[in-house]
Amino acid sequence: MKHFFYKGSQNVLSNVTDYEKTIEFIKKDLSKILDTRNLSFLIGSGCSLGPNGIPTMKQLADNLFEPSENLSELLKDKVFEDKHIKILERFKINYKNEPFRTNLETFLGTLYSYSFYLEKLKEANEDSFAQDLKDLNEIILKTKQYILFECLNEKNKGNDDNIIETYRQFYRKLSLRDSNLQKPNVFTTNYDLFSERAMDNLGISYTNGFSGFIERFFNPSIFNYALAEQMDISSLKWSVIDSFIYLFKIHGSVNWVERESNNKLFSIQELQNVNFEKLKEEANYMIYPSPLKQNASLGSPYADLFREFQKRITQKQSTLVTLGFSFGDEHINNIIYQALTIPSFRLVIFSDLGFYSNGQYEITRKNIEKLKNLNDPRIWIIGSNLEFDNLIGGEIKNEEEKELHFFETIANTLFPDFTQDKIEEANKNLIEQIIRAKVEGND
Template identity: 45%
Template sequence: MSDIYFYKGQKNLLKDKEEKVAVEEIQKELLQVFDVQNLSFLFGAGCSSHVVEENEVGIPVMVPMAEEFYGKLEEVDKTYLTDTIKINIEDELYKYNLEKFLEVLFSYRYLMECRSDATELEKINSFIQKTKKFIFKKCECVHEDVIKIYEQFYRKLVYRDKNLTKTNIFTTNYDLFNERALDQLGIIFSNGFSGVIERYFNPAVFHYAFAEQMDLSNNKWNVIDNFIYLYKLHGSISWFEDENSKHLFKIKELQAPTFTDKNVMIYSTPVKQNASFGSPYSDLFREFQKKLMLNNNILITVGYSFSDEHINNLIYQALTIPAFRLIVVGHVKAKNIEKLFELNDPRIWIIGETEDWSSGSLAKTPLHFFNRFVDEMLPSVDQENIEKSVQKVIETLLTKNEEVPSHDS
């Protein structure tokens, strides 16, 4: 029997089933999910991590990233954190989560701004920049193996029925894997920025659609099939605050970002910070909330650990809507995912595979990791449509043959 599970509430639909059968069952269920009117994905850090022969070729998830950052700190830095900011980096809250650490730094900076403490403000700003630069450098990764996984995901996704609402991709990741994959596939997407030579944030574009003119005489338009809405909830390494801009929203997107500007827009839980961080994050979270509240809506989370309280609260609000469904692709024994499992709500699906750490490292890549989710769990919608079309033709031919009278009659 396989270690693959598919929980609806606390009922495992794949109990005592072989791996091949289990994967086929998951594909059938997800194929139906692809037909819902409103479909959204939430990508977490796990989607940009990819290990090949025990080497990380993507971006490390939060635990190894935090360990590496703290390991590079000098003693004077550790003393500053302990004595001044009162952060113990050995505390489990910060030891394995660099975003929680960054959140405290922002809160401390806000306190110093309120006190008008210029000396302390300079120190904390320097430390914040050091942390953001470390994250920035990690997120510059452009490894082709990871981009190809994203490309395969979008290839499968764009074959959804063109009459359905366009898919929303929400991500907490700062990297550019989504953008690079979409560009290489030639898929048009909206990320909340408008302009050509200079692109500035404009939340109104999330309500625009790309269309092609079908009939010049009747002014008939048709929304293009391959179109994606991309929302980066925690910011991006390509976003910078342009204080001298005359635009209403002063957030600028750069095509070739480098860490030279102190205003790179990377924030862990931005909506909890002071009002100066209101946009674009308040707009992005508002869009997230609006999409979740739509009728006949499904949210699929992949590589997301449910460690962001604000995102979680919006998801919990959506669960008050009877028609909303949440599909978690992840490890059912993970701390925050297990809490969802304990709710025993049949609208919450948890799909994945038992992780074997008996040898000190993963014995094999679990099914809920992004590469296997894309390769094996996501249905090939185009192939399914081809098979349906072939079956329909065969049935039509058989029907016609039955209607043709024989020469003996």
């Protein structure tokens, strides 16, 4: 495979051939980035992939539209049956082609638009459309429940420790950065609960926009708060605790549901200890940013979360690091492009760009390639492109080398570990205290 680290359009790894030297070179530059005052991350679906993780959008579509014969028993009643395919064909929705084939969000958005149209016809006393509306809503419900089941990852519960461990490493290292800096922001398009499970396991405090204990409801003002500890019991001196993270799930979450409450401004509740049977009949806030729904992308919680995304990455001296994000969401891309108009903004992208086959290079990440071609030194792109000529039985020849853009490589290897710095700082303070005590004793 070919590793790269583009600063603008220049690959600064072009003369570095040793893998260990490559790692050290990147770690050195990343340590400076992680010391940025306003640091944000954007975690995409690529971070939750793996043998026991969440399938890709294409895999989800493949299983839903054309399930294989060896599909697990748990999924057989969740995917489309012949009657569902016939409904799609009746509506002339060509699910086998782009953009539906690899993007179920676009598929759902189209269904919602069609449903809205049929609802209006029905309201105009066109009863002949009642059955069409019922059939279309059945397709929508089936699709939503299937995605919900997959994103809950119930079929892999107990076997997903490898993915949870990667998330733990990421959050552990992130929580240990300089306490004098602003607390980091983590934005994610993922609906799964890997981030929450990892931080709960580590005992890291975080806020995700919900307030309350027994009943937790959405309250975007929470993002303006921080968890602090009293430094001196005899005075009003407070300090934000070291391990604190702001988590923004900008596409919603599997455990967010619509729940009316007389004393709450927002009707979005976060549930605990969720499972598919508990959630499948709920009005779930997970994907569905349908432009025809007021309570979707133009309303709460999505509008509030995207507003925070824009506000936080456009502060002075801000850095955004993207992980597992392919720049396929235009509404997110536009906010990032706006941030690039600010001279002090820096963008770090972890991604592959393409692959080599029989000596030919093919670009697969066209939006990221466009950013590289801007030749802007504020844009860093780090990753690896596979060389299929070097594959033997589907395995890379050099098994010690890992793709630089893989979340596991980033969290375990590339991100600097501030633990040693903390230990050295504590030892230094202890020595200074001992010396000071001796000097005061001699006086």
